[in-house]
Amino acid sequence: MSNWSSDEKIDEEIDEMVEEEVDEMVEEIQYNYSHPEVPTAPIVRRVHINRNREEGHTRLWNDYFSENPTYIQDMFRRRNRMNKPLFIHIVSTIENGVSYFRQRRDATGRLGLSALQKCTAAIRMMAYGCAADAVDEYLRLAETTAYKCLENL
Structure with missing residues (x-):
């Protein structure tokens, strides 16, 4: 009889160990499901190319829009195929109506x-x-500016 009770104790101990292992596995699965690991995105460093945007704006302004522009009205009209007041009106309307064109x-x-x-x-x-x-x-800038303009007109 002692063998029988000893076998029962071993079986109970094994059952307890298996149950504990299963409980731990279930807890781990539940934790991983509720706290998924978010893989970290690799840090991509981009090379900055200084294109002197501010200087470009200043030169554009000084060449055509200042009180004493470098180029006369006829040159503006020839290069832009419209007079300056119409051009400024178009720029203002597009800037106010299309967020892409805002600085x-x-x-x-x-x-x-x-x-x-x-x-x-x-x-x-x-x-x-x-x-x-x-x-x-x-x-x-890239060609996308013209496409954006055409899409939004």
Whole structure:
């Protein structure tokens, strides 16, 4: 009889051990389910290329929009295919109506392109049917500006 009771004790101990193991596994699964590990995103460092956006805006302003512009009205009309008051009205309307054309700061705090720069590029690209790099003297931007302009007009 002693063997029988000894076997029962061993069976009970094994059952308890298995039950404890199963309970631990269930708890771990529940914890992992309720607290999923979020993989950390790799840090990608981007190279900053200083494109002198502010200087481009200043040159654009001084060349065409200041009180004593570098280029006369006829040159403005020839380059933009419209007179200056109409151009300024278009820039103002687009800047106020389409958020893409508003000047913003990027993630590092640097100012982006001004509305004047973006609209100048878009208008010249549409007027002449050329790529962005052909109108890049003040701008330093990609062709998406013209597409954004066309989408929102």
